[in-house]
Amino acid sequence: MSDPARRRRQVVGFILSGLFPGLGQLYNREYLKGVLFIIPGAALNWLAYRAVPTDLLALAQPSAKLLLLLAALLAVWLWAIVDAWRVAGR
Numbered sequence: 499m500s501d502p503a504r505r506r507r508q509v510v511g512f513i514l515s516g517l518f519p520g521l522g523q524l525y526n527r528e529y530l531k532g533v534l535f536i537i538p539g540a541a542l543n544w545l546a547y548r549a550v551p552t553d554l555l556a557l558a559q560p561s562a563k564l565l566l567l568l569a570a571l572l573a574v575w576l577w578a579i580v581d582a583w584r585v586a587g588r
Contacts, residue, residue: 504587511582519575522582535578542571 507526515522520535549564551557 507586508583511586512579515575515579515582519578522578523585526582526585528585531581535574535581538574539571539578542567542574546571 511522511525513522514525515535518536519539520532523529523532523535546564546567549561549567551561
């Protein structure tokens with residue numbers, strides 16, 4: 499059986515990393531790793547925001563740049579979530 503405190507730490511780390519990459523690592527007291535997730539997460543969010551077209555009709559055909567940025571952001575986000583879950587489970 500799993501320890502309830504460990505399970506709670508896993509869930510909190512999962513939720514925090516789901517809100518923004520790196521917050522779960524900071525919760526798990528992995529400060530350097532948390533900052534290393536926050537910086538690319540913030541940069542990719544900003545770049546994706548800048549790449550989104552303002553014309554609603556242009557959203558129907560997103561650019562390759564936007565899709566690449568969103569894929570990179572999703573990869574960083576999922577990596578942060580899985581890492582926070584695994585580290586809290588130790």
